[in-house]
Amino acid sequence: MMSAAARERAACLVWLLSILSVVAWRKGVFFDGGIDPVVVAKALLQGSALGGALLIRAHSPSRFPVAGAPLLILGLVVSISVIGAYAAGNVVASAVLAVRIMLVASTVSVLVSSFPRTVVLKHLAVALGILGAFVALTGLGGLAAGERLEGTVLPLSPNALALLCGFPALALLHAGLNGRGRGGAALLGVLFLGACIATQSRTALFALAAAAVVLMLHVRRMEPKVAMGLLAAIPLSAVLLMYTPILRTVVARGDAASILTLNSRTIAWEAVLDTPSLSWERWLGAGLSVKTIAVKGQYWQEQVLDSSWVSALAQTGVLGTVVIAAWVLTVLWRSMKDHELRSFSTAILVFILLRSFLENGLIEASTTFLVFMTVALLVQGKGAVAEPPSRVVPRVSVDHLASASNYRRNTNGLLVSD
Numbered sequence: 001m002m003s004a005a006a007r008e009r010a011a012c013l014v015w016l017l018s019i020l021s022v023v024a025w026r027k028g029v030f031f032d033g034g035i036d037p038v039v040v041a042k043a044l045l046q047g048s049a050l051g052g053a054l055l056i057r058a059h060s061p062s063r064f065p066v067a068g069a070p071l072l073i074l075g076l077v078v079s080i081s082v083i084g085a086y087a088a089g090n091v092v093a094s095a096v097l098a099v100r101i102m103l104v105a106s107t108v109s110v111l112v113s114s115f116p117r118t119v120v121l122k123h124l125a126v127a128l129g130i131l132g133a134f135v136a137l138t139g140l141g142g143l144a145a146g147e148r149l150e151g152t153v154l155p156l157s158p159n160a161l162a163l164l165c166g167f168p169a170l171a172l173l174h175a176g177l178n179g180r181g182r183g184g185a186a187l188l189g190v191l192f193l194g195a196c197i198a199t200q201s202r203t204a205l206f207a208l209a210a211a212a213v214v215l216m217l218h219v220r221r222m223e224p225k226v227a228m229g230l231l232a233a234i235p236l237s238a239v240l241l242m243y244t245p246i247l248r249t250v251v252a253r254g255d256a257a258s259i260l261t262l263n264s265r266t267i268a269w270e271a272v273l274d275t276p277s278l279s280w281e282r283w284l285g286a287g288l289s290v291k292t293i294a295v296k297g298q299y300w301q302e303q304v305l306d307s308s309w310v311s312a313l314a315q316t317g318v319l320g321t322v323v324i325a326a327w328v329l330t331v332l333w334r335s336m337k338d339h340e341l342r343s344f345s346t347a348i349l350v351f352i353l354l355r356s357f358l359e360n361g362l363i364e365a366s367t368t369f370l371v372f373m374t375v376a377l378l379v380q381g382k383g384a385v386a387e388p389p390s391r392v393v394p395r396v397s398v399d400h401l402a403s404a405s406n407y408r409r410n411t412n413g414l415l416v417s418d
Contacts, residue, residue: 002059008123011111014052015127018107019164021045022365023131027155030291033093046103053110060114067380070373073327074105077363078288080320085287087280094287094315100365101288105373112377117341124374125171128367129192132164136195149198159359162204163367165195166351169208174215174344179223186229207354211347218343265358268303271295272314285317288364308362316363324363327376328353334379345375 002010021042031039057063078098085094112120135151139161143149148158156164172189175181181189196208222230271293275282292302293314305311312321332353335345352368361368 002056007056007059007114008119010052010056011115011123012126012130014049014056014107014111015123016130017045017049017052018104018370019127019131019367021049022104022367022370023154023160024156025154031093031097031289033096033289043100046100046107050103050107050110053107053114057110057114064113064116065381066109066113067377069380070327070331070376071105071109073323074363074373075102077316077320077323077327078102080323081285081288081316084280084284084315084317084320085289087284088286090287090289093289097288097365101363101369104365104370108370108373109377112374112381117378117381120374120378121171121341121344124371125168128164129168129171129188132161132168132192132195135161135164136198143198148200149195158199159201159204159355160367162196162199162201162208163352163355163371165192165199166204166208166211167348167371169193169196170211170215170347170351171344173212174347176229177215177219177222177226178343179226203355203358207351210354211351214347214350215343218346265303265306267295268293268305269307269310271303272305272310275314281314281317283317283319285313285315285320288315290314291360304360306360307358308356308360308368311360312363328362331372331376331379335375338379341379345379348375 025038025042078101082091082095082098085091111123115123135154135156136149138152138154139149142152150156150158150161169189169192172181172185172192176186176189193208196205280286290305291311292304294301295303305314309321312324316324332346332349335349336342338345348371352362352371356362356368359368360366362372363369
């Protein structure tokens with residue numbers, strides 16, 4: 001039997017493999033159904049992640065309930081997309097992507113069944129933090145040259161890097177607000193926040209700020225040292241915003257280029273919305289492989305669909321988009337009703353859902369989907385806490401690693417390590 005500490009380390013490794021299998025390895029390249037070394041390598045990583053998750057589950061002394069609804073809904077969405085792709089003559093690439101996204105979801109579900117819910121979030125935060133820190137370090141050269149922080153070894157865009165660093169930043173903030181953060185954790189949180197700011201991703205920073213507000217609104221009892229730290233951070237933040245170029249750089253970043261980017265986005269969105277109402281593409285989409293759309297009247301011929309919701313409309317049609325919207329609202333509602341996880345899970349949903357309007361990734365093999373699927377499985381499971389037990393104390397991401405072979409319920413009714 002694998003020890004608890006070994007299972008914890010193995011779980012973080014499995015999460016890391018899963019994330020590596022969905023992040024971009026090449027810039028501006030979309031899967032079209034062909035096979036090349038990158039496609040094979042990603043498939044091997046995802047297969048290894050699923051195999052590792054099954055091995056961990058086989059050695060877990062406890063089984064935790066997993067909701068079937070998220071997997072069924074996801075299966076319905078990808079089925080709609082495959083039918084639409086078949087009608088559009090684009091079935092091979094879309095079918096491969098449908099299988100890939102189901103493999104990612106299966107890996108997440110196996111991990112969710114092997115650990116308590118708060119421990120699952122901890123593992124995910126650790127894995128995202130490790131990869132986010134690595135990618136940020138590889139981009140320091142470009143940052144020193146006055147560019148936005150982005151990946152180099154892994155060519156992750158600033159927006160993608162902001163997600164990798166934003167999740168652990170929120171996890172560390174949550175721990176600090178609830179009196180579980182230490183000096184090292186606070187410093188690490190500041191570094192992750194700094195990386196997010198250095199990406200100059202305005203959508204991500206706005207979503208991060210909104211998520212931080214959600215975290216603060218859920219704090220019922222704040223320790224004096226935490227309150228003093230927050231009070232001290234207010235004037236410090238004001239000084240940094242007023243007397244450094246941080247705010248000006250982010251807000252006025254490439255002003256003309258930003259207007260051009262927004263204009264290009266709206267042109268692509270209009271092209272999707274103009275899909276004939278009597279066509280298959282309108283109601284069932286044209287498959288998950290649709291990442292761009294042809295545009296007319298411009299000096300360019302194609303435009304990337306920079307919105308998860310516009311992409312959903314192009315990939316799964318009106319029918320699939322309605323299903324996705326209903327699913328998202330259900331997950332958000334269940335998160336807000338979950339008295340054990342809601343302080344953190346709702347903040348994470350706010351972080352990724354606000355970004356989904358101007359960024360892709362909500363329903364595809366991506367880090368955003370990985371996070372969303374994890375939260376959906378956690379809050380929609382039978383183990384979700386519908387009514388608060390006495391004196392609930394949420395435990396999230398940055399708790400110490402478990403060191404024993406089993407879990408028990410503490411006096412607050414939460415699962416913890418023995």
